[in-house]
Amino acid sequence: MQARFLRMLFSIESSATYFTSVSKWAFSSRMRSRNEYCWTPRIKREDGCLRLVMGLGTRAVDRGEGSDFCRFVPLGAPTLRPQADSRDIAKYCQRGVDVIDLESGKFTCVTLDKILEQGEPIPHLSKLVQVLQSGHLRDGFGEFLTLSPGEQPKITLEGIVKSDEFIGTMRWVLSSLESAFQCPVDVEFAFDGRKLHILQCRPQAIGGEEGPVTLPGEVSKDSTVLEVHSGLMRSVRIEGIKYAVYVSPSAYDELPSKEERVRVARLVGEINNRLPKRSFALIGPGRWGSNDVKLGVPVTYADILNTCLLVEVGHEKSGRLPELSYGTHFFQDLVESRIAYVPVFPGKSGSLLNEQLLEGRPNEAARILGGLSQYEGLEKVVRVIDLEAALGKAATLYIDSEHANKGILCSV
Structure with a gap:
């Protein structure tokens, strides 16, 4: 049976609009050579960063109605998070998932619960989702997820972030493109489970979209x-x-x-x-x-x-x-x-x-x-x-x- 929603495994911030005809789970992403949010000395600016969300990358650009969040990943310390405990992680995780409804052919936003209700196997589900139970996040499930009373599914993308192979590949791609461009880069890509597709690569604006910041001279x-x-x-x-x-x-x-x-x-x-x-x-x-x-x-x-x-x-x-x-x-x-x-x-x-x-x-x-x-x-x-x-x-x-x-x- 064809799934109702066009399946996108996870995305990272993307300002570009693109279409895909894949009916299986795929990856898409935005990553940057310079991480502007180093909240601890353990994070190095030059290691770069990713912005991860489940679904189409539009949710990483626009938070949608109310507040929503992406998974921010410093590539030099990918599992490091500013949140203190599981409850904080759950509080600041993604809520809405942007998808294309294959029945109506329209772009829409759905909840994780809505996706799980379809009852179809979801490849890599355990890499995208954890379950909050009694104040703790747990893994330990496959392509299906059955919840007990009091359990809540949360989009944490923890399994992706913990993949040394994925993080290593992203760092290599970023380093290679930066070497070729001879400057920090801003990259958008998609991954269909087998091949990495570079959608766009451009120089990264340091200091905001307006470019580098020039400090004033002597100020009293x-x-x-x-x-x-x-x-x-x-x-x-x-x-x-x-x-x-x-x-x-x-x-x-x-x-x-x-x-x-x-x-x-x-x-x-x-x-x-x-x-x-x-x-x-x-x-x-x-x-x-x-x-x-x-x-x-x-x-x-x-x-x-x-x-x-x-x-x-x-x-x-x-x-x-x-x-x-x-x-x-x-x-x-x-x-x-x-x-x-x-x-x-x-x-x-x-x-x-x-x-x-x-x-x-x-x-x-x-x-x-x-x-x-x-x-x-x-x-x-x-x-x-x-x-x-x-x-x-x-x-x-x-x-x-x-x-x-x-x-x-x-x-x-």
Whole structure:
């Protein structure tokens, strides 16, 4: 019996549109010579990366309705993930599968459950899917999957990522094409189970689609919001940053209870919803999104999704620097939403945070929200700074992680 859906085993981000007549499972992909998201020193930028999804590659380009995620794979450490445990992995795994409906001839999105309901054997199913059971992910099935009560199938693509042969082949292909082009490359390919088909190969734009980032010349301290020389992920330039939403580390530390710190998170979320999208930087102490309120503000992704820049501030406490998350609490969200991330350690060599500007300028939070009656007592904790008024014009973020390893948020 012909399967209803045109079967695509898994794909990686693809901006090209292509058609295939295969009726068996196949692979397609996008990979890049330079990995812009190195969240740990174990990941090397020059090793490259993949973006994996089950189904057509369109889902890796457009997250679809709501939030969806691809499997991001650093080729030098393919099994390394920013998620801490199985529950986090399940939370940030792919939900919808883009396919072509062979009955209607139309492009559509279906759930994994819908695909499994067809009751047909799915080659390599165990490489694509794991089962979440009692907080743990398990393998151990073939081309069919029968679920017990309480079990949930999750698209993790773990079996693909653990294949030394597949990862080795991808690294060899990437290296060979980079040598031929004499520059970092951006590759789209398809794999039908036997042959690798290169669909497109082009020079990789470093620093975003606009190309390399040129850092500004000498910038005065008064015109600088922050400057860092380490811990940077991807090169990027973002203009038009009109506000800085700042959670004062000292004022946050002085809050007497967990409930008060949760109120801070809710206030940040209110401001996030009110300010224009991608018009503000979000700067705060420790780990954004931490479940431990002593380590950072316990926001959810919904509380920060409109920012263009997430900054974690590491102030020295009791003679030691706190360990920041380096974006791992929201890593998949930051990748998909193209939110920049910067860690800054005030007082440490190579780090500058203009606390005089952030603490000394008028707080615009009450004006933006129409009052702070619900958040009485937090006026000194959460501050909204009008950067246009403070600097004379909106700020620009420059990050060059490829060459200078420097990031600066300033007005020039």
